Amino acid sequence: MYNLYIDESCHLEHDGMPVMCIGYVKINAEHYHAMKERIKQIKLDFKNPTEIKWNSVSFSRMPLYKALIDYFFAGEIDFRCILVKYKKRLRHDEFNQGSHDNFYYKLIYFLLHSATNHPDSQYKVYLDIKDTRGKEKLKKIEEVLANKYKGNSPFVSFQHIHSDENVLLQLTDLFIGAVTFKNRGLHSKEGANKAKVQLVEYLEAKSGYSLNEGTEPWETKFNIFDHQPKQSS
Numbered sequence: 001m002y003n004l005y006i007d008e009s010c011h012l013e014h015d016g017m018p019v020m021c022i023g024y025v026k027i028n029a030e031h032y033h034a035m036k037e038r039i040k041q042i043k044l045d046f047k048n049p050t051e052i053k054w055n056s057v058s059f060s061r062m063p064l065y066k067a068l069i070d071y072f073f074a075g076e077i078d079f080r081c082i083l084v085k086y087k088k089r090l091r092h093d094e095f096n097q098g099s100h101d102n103f104y105y106k107l108i109y110f111l112l113h114s115a116t117n118h119p120d121s122q123y124k125v126y127l128d129i130k131d132t133r134g135k136e137k138l139k140k141i142e143e144v145l146a147n148k149y150k151g152n153s154p155f156v157s158f159q160h161i162h163s164d165e166n167v168l169l170q171l172t173d174l175f176i177g178a179v180t181f182k183n184r185g186l187h188s189k190e191g192a193n194k195a196k197v198q199l200v201e202y203l204e205a206k207s208g209y210s211l212n213e214g215t216e217p218w219e220t221k222f223n224i225f226d227h228q229p230k231q232s233s
Contacts, residue, residue, distance in 0.1 A: 001028070001029040001030070001121070001122050001123070001124065002026055002027065002028055002029055002117075002121060002122070002123045002124070003026070003027050003028075003029045003032055003123075003124050003126065003168070004024040004025075004026050004112070004123055004124070004125045004126065005024055005025045005026075005126050005166065005168040005169040005171075005172050006022065006023070006024045006108075006111070006125060006126065006127045006128065006172065007022070007023065007024070007127075007128045007163070007169060007172040007173045007176050008020070008021065008022040008023075008128070008176065009021045009022075009054075009176045009177060009179075009180040019083065019084060019085050019180060019183045019184055020083075020084045020180075021081055021082070021083050021084070021176050021179050021180045021183070022081060022082055022107055022108070022111055022176070023079060023080055023081025023082065023111065023172060023175065023176050023179070024079070024080060024081075024111065024125075024172055025072075025077060025078070025079055025168050025169075025171050025172045025175070026077070026078040026079070026080065026116075026117075027076065027077050027078075027168065028076060029124065031076060032168075035075070035077070035168070036167055036168070038071065039068065039071065039167040039168075039171070040167060042064070042067050042068060042071060043064065043167075045067070046061070046063055046064035046067065048061055048064045051163065051164045051170055052064075052065075052068065052167070052170040052171070052173070052174055053163070053170065053173055053174075053177075054173055054174050054176070054177020054178065054181070054196075055177070057174075057177075057193070057195050057196050057199055058195050059194070059195045059198075062195060062198065062199070065174070065199055065202075066199075066202055068171065068174070069202060069203060069206055070206070072171065073206050073207075073221070077168075077171075078116065078220055078221055078222075078223070079172070079175050079221070079222050079223065080111065080114065080116055080223040080224075080225070081111070081175070081176060081179060081223070081224055081225070082107055082110060082111050082225045082227055083179060083183060083214070083224055083225065083226050083227065084107070084227045085183060085226065085227070104137075105137075105140055105141060105144050108141050108144070109144055109145065109148060110225070111225075112125070112145070112155055113148065114217075114223075114225075115217060115218055116218075116219075116220050116223060117154070119149075119154050120154075121154060122154050122155075122156050123154055123155045123156065124155075124156065124157045124158075124159070125141075125155055125157065125158045125159070126158075126159050126160075126161050126166070126169065127158065127159070127160055127161070128160075128161065128162070128163050128169055128172075128173070129160045129161070129162055135160075138158050138159075138160060141158060142158055175203070178196070178199060178200050178203050178211060179211045179212075179224065181196055181200060182200050182210075182211040182212045183211070183212045187200055207221070207222040209222060209224065211224070213226060214226030
């Protein structure tokens with residue numbers, strides 16, 4: 001049994017952002033309590049017990065961020081995301097039954113259904129609460145996966161949780177934020193947040209990958225699926 005902690009960034013259709021990203025941190029469910037306590041202890045070691053959020057990245061907390069990244073790469077924790085570039089190219093009328101929501105549900109399916117998640121295992125899925133339509137979206141995700149797996153889905157439960165209550169979800173937020181930041185080109189703009197730039201560089205050095213490129217499909221530790229919609233003909 002594995003736990004998957006899903007977060008997303010720039011996922012709304014008309015938010016003016018050129019990219020969107022959705023991903024998860026994955027752990028063995030048996031290790032949850034030990035990992036939760038270890039991450040909490042790391043936060044206490046650096047006198048930063050509050051929520052870890054990409055939007056709050058600062059130089060004062062840089063040693064903490066780096067310690068958490070080190071812990072991730074040294075431990076039995078995996079990360080996978082789908083990065084959608086050129087969001088304005090999405091042609092929902094042709095490919096997604098005319099709906100951005102349907103595209104979102106497809107992304108959830110392709111995020112979970114991958115070579116990195118063996119169907120012989122089982123998975124509990126936890127999603128960050130983003131909006132008032134949370135219950136409706138959760139039910140639809142369950143329906144989509146039940147249909148795709150003909151009633152025998154390895155994804156056995158789905159639950160909304162608050163990121164401020166779950167340190168694994170906070171780790172997902174940090175990684176998703178870094179991937180989105182790099183792919184929006186914010187790292188190279190004048191006046192760029194230098195703390196975020198440094199964190200992106202540290203994550204790239206530890207993973208061995210550039211955050212604005214896809215990884216090999218079989219990469220299990222730090223997997224980025226680079227989805228680029230085609231140009232209209």
